[in-house]
Amino acid sequence: MIDLYTFGTPNGRKASIMLEEVGLPYNVHTVHIGKDEQFAPDFLKISPNNKIPAIVDNDVPGAPISVFETGAILIYLAEKTASPLLPTEVRARADVMQWLMWQMGGQGPMFGQANWFIGNQPDNERAIARYVDESVRLLGVLDRNLAGRDYMAGDYSIADIATYAWCAGRIQGWMPEQRPGQLEEFSHVTRWQTACAARPAVAKGMTVPS
Ligand SMILES: N[C@@H](CCC(=O)N[C@@H](CS)C(=O)NCC(=O)O)C(=O)O
Structure with a gap:
């Protein structure tokens, strides 16, 4: 266990x-x-x-x-x-790994800082602009990647799990208030996010701890 x-x-x-x-x-x-x-x-x-x-x-x-x-x-x-979810074939594995590292080094920390400043220092406009701008840039990178494929590395993988967990927070949290209309701009992200959310394991995992 x-x-x-x-x-x-x-x-x-x-x-x-x-x-x-x-x-x-x-x-x-x-x-x-x-x-x-x-x-x-x-x-x-x-x-x-x-x-x-x-x-x-x-x-x-x-x-x-x-x-x-x-x-x-x-x-x-x-x-x-x-x-x-982590292929062994060399090209597919490298693709999954690069997007997983993108999430770990970029999307997670930047979304996290944006959330923190909006929640704890709402008057700190410089910090909020810095982290929200970078988060929006990262969403653009994700959107362009998803334009030609169903999931971040082609097939659903651990890169999608990592990135989805933070995008789900975005939908419920800061992005709509900070940037009205932004969600519509990232149509591939929205489509991908809907597909991830429809997976039973994702729905269950999002409720832990209950
Ligand atoms: N890079 C770490 C980040 C983990 C992380 O930031 N966890 C937060 C909650 S989302 C936490 O435990 N914060 C408590 C603290 O910083 O004291 C990972 O990917 O596991």
Whole structure:
């Protein structure tokens, strides 16, 4: 059985969507980051960067394996289950990996900062403009990539899981208020997002922790 330490945020949902996609049974442990539970010494042993999510895989020979950082968790779970969500063929794998790293290094951090400044420093116009502008630029990159393909690397993959989790927050959160009309501009993103949301594993994973 896998233990999932998580909270109801985009990063947490990447892990729960992936666990649902690969069909591995898992126990959910809620780490309430609003109550600073991510700093508890026992949690830091498996997630030394004091962030959710993290997993502990008890179903391995020898000592359990713990993994933090969502990119590493997605890759670990895909490899453990030999999932087609991370192909082994060299070109397809490189394509998935480059979009996964784009999400980890770009979309996630920029959307996260935009959300933080809008929620916590609504008068800080320079910071909000910087992060919202960069987030909008990234959405444009995603939209152009999706113009010629159903999913980010052709077939549905761990890159889509990572990116969808943050785009779902965008729809419910800051983008419509910040940039009226912007959603319509990104029609390929909207179409792709609808297709991801229709997957049963995505719907289930988005509700964790309940
Ligand atoms: N790069 C990390 C980011 C994880 C992250 O930022 N988690 C947030 C919630 S979405 C968190 O735990 N924040 C608590 C804190 O920073 O103290 C990953 O992809 O796993």
